Amino acid sequence: MKNVEKGWEPRILAFLCNWCSYAGADLTGISRIQYPPNVRIVRVPCSGRVNPYYIIKALQCGWDGVLVSGCHPGDCHYISGNLVARRRFAVLKDLLEYVGIEPARVNFSWVSAAEGGKFASVVTEVVNEVKALGPAKRLVKVRIEWKNLKNR
Amino acid sequence: MEKLEKSLREIAEKLLSEKKVDLIIGYERGTRPLRTTPCFVNKTEDVQKLIWDSSCDNNLAKYVVDRKEKVGVVAKGCDARLIAVCIAENQVPKENVIIIGVPCLGVVDRKKVESKLEEKEILEATIEGEKIKVKGEEFELLLAKNDFLCDSCLTCKHRNPPIQDVLVGEEVPELTEVNEFTEVENLEAMAAEERWNHFNGELSKCIRCYACRSVCPLCYCKTCFVDQSIPTWFGKTNDLSDTMIYHIVRALHVAGRCVDCGACSRVCPVNINLRELMKKIEKIVKERYNFKAGLSLEEAPPLGDFKSEDPQEFIK
Amino acid sequence: MKWKVIEKSKLPNLIGELAREYEIFAPVDRKSIGSFERLASGSEVSLDSRNTKKPPKDVFIPQTETLFTYKTGKQEVELAAPQVVIGQRVVLAVRPCDAKSFVLLDKFLSSGEYKDAYYKEKRKNTTIVGLACNHPLSTCFCTSLGGSPHGKEGLDVLLQDINDKYLIEPITERGEKLIEKFPWLKEAERADIDKAKKLSDDAEAAVKSKVSIDGVDNKLDGMFDDPIWEQICQKCLNCGICTFFCPTCCCFDVLDEDGKRIRIWDSCQFSCFTLHGSGHNPRPSGKERMRQRIMHKFNYFVKTHGESFCVGCGRCIQECPVNLDIREVVGAISALPTDKRSDND
Numbered sequence: 001m002k003n004v005e006k007g008w009e010p011r012i013l014a015f016l017c018n019w020c021s022y023a024g025a026d027l028t029g030i031s032r033i034q035y036p037p038n039v040r041i042v043r044v045p046c047s048g049r050v051n052p053y054y055i056i057k058a059l060q061c062g063w064d065g066v067l068v069s070g071c072h073p074g075d076c077h078y079i080s081g082n083l084v085a086r087r088r089f090a091v092l093k094d095l096l097e098y099v100g101i102e103p104a105r106v107n108f109s110w111v112s113a114a115e116g117g118k119f120a121s122v123v124t125e126v127v128n129e130v131k132a133l134g135p136a137k138r139l140v141k142v143r144i145e146w147k148n149l150k151n152r
Numbered sequence: 153m154e155k156l157e158k159s160l161r162e163i164a165e166k167l168l169s170e171k172k173v174d175l176i177i178g179y180e181r182g183t184r185p186l187r188t189t190p191c192f193v194n195k196t197e198d199v200q201k202l203i204w205d206s207s208c209d210n211n212l213a214k215y216v217v218d219r220k221e222k223v224g225v226v227a228k229g230c231d232a233r234l235i236a237v238c239i240a241e242n243q244v245p246k247e248n249v250i251i252i253g254v255p256c257l258g259v260v261d262r263k264k265v266e267s268k269l270e271e272k273e274i275l276e277a278t279i280e281g282e283k284i285k286v287k288g289e290e291f292e293l294l295l296a297k298n299d300f301l302c303d304s305c306l307t308c309k310h311r312n313p314p315i316q317d318v319l320v321g322e323e324v325p326e327l328t329e330v331n332e333f334t335e336v337e338n339l340e341a342m343a344a345e346e347r348w349n350h351f352n353g354e355l356s357k358c359i360r361c362y363a364c365r366s367v368c369p370l371c372y373c374k375t376c377f378v379d380q381s382i383p384t385w386f387g388k389t390n391d392l393s394d395t396m397i398y399h400i401v402r403a404l405h406v407a408g409r410c411v412d413c414g415a416c417s418r419v420c421p422v423n424i425n426l427r428e429l430m431k432k433i434e435k436i437v438k439e440r441y442n443f444k445a446g447l448s449l450e451e452a453p454p455l456g457d458f459k460s461e462d463p464q465e466f467i468k
Numbered sequence: 469m470k471w472k473v474i475e476k477s478k479l480p481n482l483i484g485e486l487a488r489e490y491e492i493f494a495p496v497d498r499k500s501i502g503s504f505e506r507l508a509s510g511s512e513v514s515l516d517s518r519n520t521k522k523p524p525k526d527v528f529i530p531q532t533e534t535l536f537t538y539k540t541g542k543q544e545v546e547l548a549a550p551q552v553v554i555g556q557r558v559v560l561a562v563r564p565c566d567a568k569s570f571v572l573l574d575k576f577l578s579s580g581e582y583k584d585a586y587y588k589e590k591r592k593n594t595t596i597v598g599l600a601c602n603h604p605l606s607t608c609f610c611t612s613l614g615g616s617p618h619g620k621e622g623l624d625v626l627l628q629d630i631n632d633k634y635l636i637e638p639i640t641e642r643g644e645k646l647i648e649k650f651p652w653l654k655e656a657e658r659a660d661i662d663k664a665k666k667l668s669d670d671a672e673a674a675v676k677s678k679v680s681i682d683g684v685d686n687k688l689d690g691m692f693d694d695p696i697w698e699q700i701c702q703k704c705l706n707c708g709i710c711t712f713f714c715p716t717c718c719c720f721d722v723l724d725e726d727g728k729r730i731r732i733w734d735s736c737q738f739s740c741f742t743l744h745g746s747g748h749n750p751r752p753s754g755k756e757r758m759r760q761r762i763m764h765k766f767n768y769f770v771k772t773h774g775e776s777f778c779v780g781c782g783r784c785i786q787e788c789p790v791n792l793d794i795r796e797v798v799g800a801i802s803a804l805p806t807d808k809r810s811d812n813d
Contacts, residue, residue, distance in 0.1 A: 052401070052404055053377065053385055053386075053401065056397055056400065056401065057385065057386070060386070060393055060394075060397060073460060073464075074460070080458060083458035083459075083460065083462070084455075084456070084457075084458050086458065086462055086464055086467070087440075087441070087454065087455055087457075087458055087462060088455060089466070089467075090436070090440055090462075090463070090464075090466060091404060091407045091408075091433070091436050091437065091440075091455065092404060093466050094432075094436045094440075095400060095403060095404060095429075095432060095433065095436065096400070097344070098336075098339070098340065098347065098432050099347065099348065099351045099396070099400060099429075100344045100345065100346075100347040100348025100349075100350075100351060101344075101348075102344065107468060108466060108467045108468065109467060109468035110467055110468075122468050125468065126468075138348055139393055139396060139397065140393065141387070141391060141393040141394065142391075142393070
């Protein structure tokens with residue numbers, strides 16, 4: 001980890017399906033299981049609702065990592081939303097890796113409503129991996145600070 | 153070639169006079185050397201305009217979507233496969249299209265010929281069998297056609313249209329032994345950073361003219377994601393991040409549908425080799441879901457489908 | 469002022485001296501795409517026999533240009549001054565067709581009631597040094613539009629390649645001032661001027677492509693609803709190649725992005741070019757968009773500014789992915805019977 005500001009902490013955006021993973025995250029909290037506070041959660045109706053745009057857009061906006069989590073295969077509230085999503089994510093993940101995005105920045109998991117412990121461990125793993133990579137640079141859209149804009 | 157042209161014209165004439173179709177979409181001679189141009193024939197007397205040779209590079213499948221009349225389309229292997237994809241995706245009613253299949257030994261890449269001649273301008277060119285005869289001011293050259301074929305043709309495994317209604321001429325031998333993913337494998341072998349720099353360099357040339365999208369028969373979305381303004385998804389400036397995302401998302405959109413006709417690379421005015429992305433997508437879909445697009449009129453596109461046993465090694 | 473000559477081997481010295489005072493833009497062969505770029509060193513310049521693939525318009529109208537920046541607070545908006553060009557520029561080796569495009573762009577962007585401040589500012593500070601075309605291509609048709617391979621319109625100085633040397637011809641006062649900065653330039657001899665004249669005549673004769681433009685503007689008056697547009701647009705893919713590679717096309721879109729007001733190149737061939745906020749699109753299909761491009765170039769512009777909005781550089785012919793040849797389009801229109809107009813009225 002070079003050139004990383006002291007005290008830098010990664011920011012992870014997590015898309016959690018309403019029926020399993022979001023409830024799983026809730027259970028983690030209720031069960032007082034500790035996990036890193038680097039995650040911001042967006043609740044979505046189903047992992048199938050997560051358009052690959054969302055993930056790419058998150059990277060462009062400078063999130064250091066993305067996590068998408070849904071129900072285990074067979075448990076989808078909408079029968080097969082997660083299975084269609086699985087193919088979409090596989091292609092996205094392979095393609096992003098091919099163009100040179102670090103694979104650890106884009107993560108997927110199945111976490112059920114009963115797996116509070118698994119949610120904590122998935123988040124811990126993602127945060128540790130992203131921490132090892134350092135702040136995201138690739139695909140991030142450079143924004144110029146207002147103070148620099150003004151003085152130009 | 154002349155024999156093929158003759159039989160193509162006969163077929164076109166028959167289809168028109170028997171009222172099986174209202175319009176024939178084919179190729180006619182263009183205004184520049186090695187250039188043909190799409191040709192729309194609705195009168196039997198105009199079938200004489202139709203030609204066929206190795207400079208017929210445009211993908212005519214583009215003109216099939218969104219048509220009211222019944223059309224007969226001259227289609228090489230790649231074109232026919234794309235029409236098949238459009239039919240399978242319910243964009244074109246099968247009964248509205250007659251695919252006039254033409255076995256194809258590859259089309260000539262004008263850019264390759266031009267770069268061979270460097271600064272010299274080609275004023276006249278004819279394709280005679282295996283040779284391309286090019287003439288210019290104070291020069292005349294005979295080039296071996298096979299050295300100047302489009303990259304996508306070099307590894308094409310469906311030179312004979314797998315789906316067609318009428319076939320012009322006879323089938324040609326297929327290339328069975330070639331590895332179509334050599335380029336992708338070479339890129340895969342690079343370090344991630346090297347690949348990132350490579351794609352950065354290539355895509356930084358992009359001027360966002362969207363010719364790659366416009367030429368693609370599969371880009372039939374009523375509103376393309378880059379044109380969406382409520383909300384705006386990705387910026388339209390030539391900022392590198394936005395440009396890369398445009399190309400990545402376009403590649404995702406054609407996953408399991410692209411047949412590597414090579415049109416996007418051919419039309420790119422700044423010579424971006426978009427096949428590097430498209431071929432990877434094809435490889436992913438082939439390896440993960442054992443699917444090759446455009447070989448059936450019924451099979452659903454793999455990204456709109458699933459199997460319970462699909463690989464999920466990447467999911468935590 | 470007398471004409472000068474410079475040996476080809478001395479050109480880098482001249483560029484080096486110029487660079488001390490001016491920001492220089494010149495044809496550069498970057499990744500084998502010829503375009504006009506800000507020069508980092510004289511050795512990059514590529515003055516080969518062909519014109520650049522990309523037109524030089526982006527020297528004055530960059531594809532992406534920030535107009536101003538802002539910051540919104542709870543009640544107020546704070547604005548930052550627009551970027552202005554500081555210092556003088558020289559654009560080197562502009563072909564006569566492209567130089568003429570600057571004259572047309574001036575008419576479009578900085579004459580009349582509304583003047584484009586960003587364009588005007590850059591234009592005001594720029595000296596244009598041309599390079600005559602000795603070898604026009606088969607797609608060139610500048611002579612049909614009042615231009616010529618050695619035309620001077622829009623130029624301050626004209627260079628001409630006479631084998632081992634460039635002949636330097638001052639055209640405007642500004643051009644003379646520029647040449648005066650190089651007292652070491654040799655004066656041209658009679659033989660040099662004769663040679664240049666011969667090359668110019670040959671080049672003019674080499675432009676074989678002709679388009680009959682006469683009367684096309686009036687004919688187009690009555691053709692708004694003509695069925696010909698349906699035919700012309702049939703093969704068009706509605707990509708932006710012809711407009712982006714056109715030296716005169718300068719339509720733009722304005723958008724806000726992260727506190728910046730930006731303008732970017734737009735194209736009349738794109739579906740969202742005329743899309744209204746309501747969702748209505750007055751140019752819903754390729755037919756209307758193709759008509760707009762042709763009408764703007766050969767009718768509307770002629771009515772408002774007295775000449776066609778095309779310089780005959782041939783870039784759209786070279787780059788069009790479906791070989792939709794503008795010469796054929798104009799030819800087809802001019803071949804229509806002259807009473808066409810009353811037919812449609």
